[in-house]
Amino acid sequence: MTEKIGVLGTKTAQRTGVERVVNAPLPTVYGNFQAVGYMDHDRGDEQVALVYGEIGAEDVLTRLHSECLTGDAFGSQHCECGDQLASALRAVVAEGRGIVVYLRGHEGRGIGLLGKLRAMALQAEGLDTVEANVALGFPVDARDYKVAADILRDLGVDSVRLMSNNPRKREALVDNGIRVAEEVPLLIEPCENNITYLRTKRERLDHRLPHLDAVAHWS
Numbered sequence: 001m002t003e004k005i006g007v008l009g010t011k012t013a014q015r016t017g018v019e020r021v022v023n024a025p026l027p028t029v030y031g032n033f034q035a036v037g038y039m040d041h042d043r044g045d046e047q048v049a050l051v052y053g054e055i056g057a058e059d060v061l062t063r064l065h066s067e068c069l070t071g072d073a074f075g076s077q078h079c080e081c082g083d084q085l086a087s088a089l090r091a092v093v094a095e096g097r098g099i100v101v102y103l104r105g106h107e108g109r110g111i112g113l114l115g116k117l118r119a120m121a122l123q124a125e126g127l128d129t130v131e132a133n134v135a136l137g138f139p140v141d142a143r144d145y146k147v148a149a150d151i152l153r154d155l156g157v158d159s160v161r162l163m164s165n166n167p168r169k170r171e172a173l174v175d176n177g178i179r180v181a182e183e184v185p186l187l188i189e190p191c192e193n194n195i196t197y198l199r200t201k202r203e204r205l206d207h208r209l210p211h212l213d214a215v216a217h218w219s
Contacts, residue, residue, distance in 0.1 A: 020036060047104055051098075052092045052095075053098070057157055059160065060098060063084075068107065079194055080198065106143050111136075160181065163184045
Protein backbone atom coordinates (compact mmCIF):
# COMPACT_ATOMS: atom_id res chain seq x y z
CA MET A 1 0.00 0.00 0.00
CA THR A 2 1.32 3.45 -0.89
CA GLU A 3 0.32 6.96 0.14
CA LYS A 4 -0.84 9.93 -1.89
CA ILE A 5 -1.39 13.57 -0.99
CA GLY A 6 -5.06 14.45 -0.53
CA VAL A 7 -6.74 17.71 -1.59
CA LEU A 8 -6.07 19.28 1.80
CA GLY A 9 -2.44 18.25 1.84
CA THR A 10 -2.95 15.25 4.12
CA LYS A 11 -1.64 11.81 3.26
CA THR A 12 -4.27 9.22 2.40
CA ALA A 13 -3.75 5.52 1.93
CA GLN A 14 -3.85 4.24 -1.65
CA ARG A 15 -4.30 0.50 -2.05
CA THR A 16 -2.07 -1.48 -4.36
CA GLY A 17 -2.16 -5.06 -5.56
CA VAL A 18 -5.14 -7.38 -5.77
CA GLU A 19 -7.88 -7.46 -3.14
CA ARG A 20 -10.50 -10.19 -2.80
CA VAL A 21 -13.84 -8.42 -2.48
CA VAL A 22 -16.62 -10.99 -2.73
CA ASN A 23 -17.36 -14.69 -3.13
CA ALA A 24 -20.78 -15.58 -4.57
CA PRO A 25 -22.39 -18.77 -5.89
CA LEU A 26 -22.85 -18.69 -9.66
CA PRO A 27 -25.03 -21.43 -11.18
CA THR A 28 -24.38 -21.69 -14.92
CA VAL A 29 -25.41 -23.92 -17.82
CA TYR A 30 -22.05 -25.67 -17.33
CA GLY A 31 -22.28 -26.25 -13.59
CA ASN A 32 -22.35 -24.50 -10.23
CA PHE A 33 -19.32 -22.25 -9.76
CA GLN A 34 -18.15 -19.85 -7.10
CA ALA A 35 -17.52 -16.40 -8.56
CA VAL A 36 -14.66 -14.83 -6.62
CA GLY A 37 -14.46 -11.11 -7.32
CA TYR A 38 -11.29 -9.05 -7.04
CA MET A 39 -10.23 -5.45 -7.38
CA ASP A 40 -6.90 -4.85 -9.09
CA HIS A 41 -5.87 -1.63 -7.39
CA ASP A 42 -2.81 -1.21 -9.62
CA ARG A 43 -4.81 -1.04 -12.87
CA GLY A 44 -8.28 -0.22 -11.60
CA ASP A 45 -9.86 -3.32 -13.15
CA GLU A 46 -12.49 -5.52 -11.55
CA GLN A 47 -11.59 -9.20 -12.01
CA VAL A 48 -13.32 -12.52 -11.43
CA ALA A 49 -12.24 -16.12 -11.00
CA LEU A 50 -14.81 -18.86 -11.55
CA VAL A 51 -13.91 -21.69 -9.18
CA TYR A 52 -15.35 -25.20 -9.44
CA GLY A 53 -15.06 -27.83 -6.73
CA GLU A 54 -12.42 -28.24 -4.04
CA ILE A 55 -9.48 -27.03 -6.10
CA GLY A 56 -6.56 -27.83 -3.80
CA ALA A 57 -3.10 -26.35 -4.34
CA GLU A 58 -1.40 -28.57 -6.91
CA ASP A 59 -1.92 -29.16 -10.63
CA VAL A 60 -5.22 -27.29 -10.77
CA LEU A 61 -6.83 -27.27 -14.22
CA THR A 62 -6.82 -23.57 -15.04
CA ARG A 63 -7.74 -21.25 -17.87
CA LEU A 64 -6.58 -17.62 -18.06
CA HIS A 65 -9.21 -16.18 -20.37
CA SER A 66 -8.68 -12.73 -21.84
CA GLU A 67 -11.84 -10.66 -22.00
CA CYS A 68 -13.38 -10.68 -25.49
CA LEU A 69 -16.77 -9.01 -25.68
CA THR A 70 -17.29 -9.76 -29.36
CA GLY A 71 -16.46 -13.44 -29.00
CA ASP A 72 -17.65 -14.21 -25.48
CA ALA A 73 -20.96 -12.30 -25.58
CA PHE A 74 -21.81 -11.82 -29.25
CA GLY A 75 -20.58 -15.12 -30.69
CA SER A 76 -18.17 -13.50 -33.14
CA GLN A 77 -16.55 -15.90 -35.60
CA HIS A 78 -13.64 -13.52 -36.12
CA CYS A 79 -11.88 -15.35 -33.27
CA GLU A 80 -12.33 -18.57 -31.28
CA CYS A 81 -12.58 -16.89 -27.87
CA GLY A 82 -16.21 -17.65 -27.09
CA ASP A 83 -15.77 -21.32 -27.91
CA GLN A 84 -12.58 -21.48 -25.86
CA LEU A 85 -14.34 -19.99 -22.83
CA ALA A 86 -17.20 -22.49 -23.10
CA SER A 87 -14.77 -25.39 -23.59
CA ALA A 88 -12.73 -24.34 -20.56
CA LEU A 89 -15.80 -24.14 -18.34
CA ARG A 90 -16.93 -27.58 -19.50
CA ALA A 91 -13.45 -28.98 -18.92
CA VAL A 92 -13.16 -27.88 -15.29
CA VAL A 93 -16.62 -29.29 -14.56
CA ALA A 94 -15.66 -32.60 -16.19
CA GLU A 95 -12.44 -32.59 -14.15
CA GLY A 96 -14.38 -32.02 -10.95
CA ARG A 97 -12.22 -29.06 -9.94
CA GLY A 98 -10.63 -26.10 -11.63
CA ILE A 99 -10.49 -22.36 -12.21
CA VAL A 100 -11.29 -19.99 -15.06
CA VAL A 101 -9.75 -16.58 -14.42
CA TYR A 102 -11.59 -14.07 -16.58
CA LEU A 103 -9.18 -11.22 -17.22
CA ARG A 104 -10.77 -7.81 -17.69
CA GLY A 105 -8.65 -5.18 -19.43
CA HIS A 106 -7.37 -7.75 -21.95
CA GLU A 107 -9.78 -6.87 -24.74
CA GLY A 108 -8.05 -7.01 -28.12
CA ARG A 109 -4.79 -8.29 -26.57
CA GLY A 110 -4.88 -5.30 -24.25
CA ILE A 111 -5.75 -2.45 -26.67
CA GLY A 112 -9.38 -2.06 -25.60
CA LEU A 113 -12.70 -2.61 -27.32
CA LEU A 114 -12.58 0.38 -29.67
CA GLY A 115 -8.95 -0.32 -30.52
CA LYS A 116 -9.88 -3.91 -31.33
CA LEU A 117 -12.77 -2.85 -33.55
CA ARG A 118 -10.49 -0.44 -35.40
CA ALA A 119 -7.99 -3.27 -35.87
CA MET A 120 -10.76 -5.55 -37.14
CA ALA A 121 -11.73 -2.90 -39.69
CA LEU A 122 -8.15 -2.87 -40.99
CA GLN A 123 -8.14 -6.67 -41.12
CA ALA A 124 -11.24 -6.50 -43.32
CA GLU A 125 -9.13 -4.39 -45.69
CA GLY A 126 -6.37 -7.02 -45.85
CA LEU A 127 -4.02 -6.51 -42.89
CA ASP A 128 -3.45 -9.36 -40.47
CA THR A 129 -4.06 -9.00 -36.74
CA VAL A 130 -0.41 -8.13 -36.00
CA GLU A 131 -0.12 -5.62 -38.83
CA ALA A 132 -3.39 -3.96 -37.81
CA ASN A 133 -2.26 -3.33 -34.23
CA VAL A 134 1.05 -1.90 -35.41
CA ALA A 135 -0.63 0.30 -38.04
CA LEU A 136 -2.78 1.83 -35.29
CA GLY A 137 0.24 2.50 -33.08
CA PHE A 138 -0.60 -0.25 -30.57
CA PRO A 139 1.66 -2.99 -29.21
CA VAL A 140 1.18 -6.40 -30.81
CA ASP A 141 0.25 -7.77 -27.37
CA ALA A 142 -0.15 -5.47 -24.36
CA ARG A 143 -1.52 -8.02 -21.89
CA ASP A 144 -0.11 -8.43 -18.39
CA TYR A 145 -0.74 -11.65 -16.49
CA LYS A 146 0.61 -10.63 -13.07
CA VAL A 147 -2.92 -10.12 -11.76
CA ALA A 148 -3.78 -13.70 -12.78
CA ALA A 149 -0.85 -15.04 -10.78
CA ASP A 150 -1.87 -12.91 -7.79
CA ILE A 151 -5.42 -14.26 -7.97
CA LEU A 152 -4.20 -17.87 -8.16
CA ARG A 153 -1.96 -17.29 -5.14
CA ASP A 154 -4.89 -15.82 -3.21
CA LEU A 155 -6.88 -18.96 -4.03
CA GLY A 156 -4.07 -21.08 -2.59
CA VAL A 157 -2.84 -22.45 -5.92
CA ASP A 158 0.82 -23.37 -6.27
CA SER A 159 0.79 -25.16 -9.64
CA VAL A 160 -1.59 -25.43 -12.58
CA ARG A 161 -2.42 -27.51 -15.60
CA LEU A 162 -2.80 -24.58 -17.95
CA MET A 163 -5.43 -24.70 -20.70
CA SER A 164 -3.80 -22.57 -23.37
CA ASN A 165 -2.19 -22.60 -26.81
CA ASN A 166 -0.20 -19.46 -26.04
CA PRO A 167 3.31 -20.07 -24.65
CA ARG A 168 3.47 -16.51 -23.30
CA LYS A 169 0.83 -17.32 -20.70
CA ARG A 170 2.97 -20.12 -19.32
CA GLU A 171 6.03 -17.88 -19.28
CA ALA A 172 4.12 -15.12 -17.49
CA LEU A 173 2.83 -17.45 -14.77
CA VAL A 174 6.26 -18.99 -14.20
CA ASP A 175 7.83 -15.53 -14.05
CA ASN A 176 5.28 -14.60 -11.39
CA GLY A 177 5.86 -17.64 -9.23
CA ILE A 178 3.15 -20.08 -10.36
CA ARG A 179 4.43 -23.47 -11.52
CA VAL A 180 2.94 -24.85 -14.73
CA ALA A 181 2.86 -28.64 -14.41
CA GLU A 182 1.31 -29.19 -17.83
CA GLU A 183 0.05 -27.24 -20.83
CA VAL A 184 -3.32 -28.55 -21.97
CA PRO A 185 -4.23 -27.63 -25.58
CA LEU A 186 -7.54 -25.85 -26.07
CA LEU A 187 -8.09 -26.38 -29.78
CA ILE A 188 -11.28 -25.17 -31.45
CA GLU A 189 -12.43 -26.26 -34.90
CA PRO A 190 -11.69 -23.33 -37.24
CA CYS A 191 -14.22 -21.80 -39.61
CA GLU A 192 -13.89 -19.82 -42.81
CA ASN A 193 -14.22 -16.52 -40.93
CA ASN A 194 -11.37 -17.11 -38.47
CA ILE A 195 -8.89 -19.32 -40.31
CA THR A 196 -6.71 -16.39 -41.42
CA TYR A 197 -6.70 -14.97 -37.88
CA LEU A 198 -5.77 -18.35 -36.40
CA ARG A 199 -2.99 -18.92 -38.91
CA THR A 200 -1.57 -15.50 -38.07
CA LYS A 201 -1.62 -16.37 -34.38
CA ARG A 202 0.32 -19.54 -35.13
CA GLU A 203 2.81 -18.05 -37.58
CA ARG A 204 3.43 -14.65 -35.99
CA LEU A 205 2.50 -15.06 -32.32
CA ASP A 206 3.81 -18.61 -31.78
CA HIS A 207 0.48 -20.09 -30.70
CA ARG A 208 0.46 -23.88 -30.78
CA LEU A 209 -2.31 -24.72 -33.25
CA PRO A 210 -1.32 -27.99 -34.94
CA HIS A 211 -4.92 -28.78 -35.92
CA LEU A 212 -4.76 -26.05 -38.58
CA ASP A 213 -2.55 -28.33 -40.69
CA ALA A 214 -5.61 -30.40 -41.53
CA VAL A 215 -7.48 -27.40 -42.94
CA ALA A 216 -6.67 -27.03 -46.62
CA HIS A 217 -9.98 -26.04 -48.21
CA TRP A 218 -9.83 -22.35 -47.22
CA SER A 219 -7.22 -20.09 -48.76
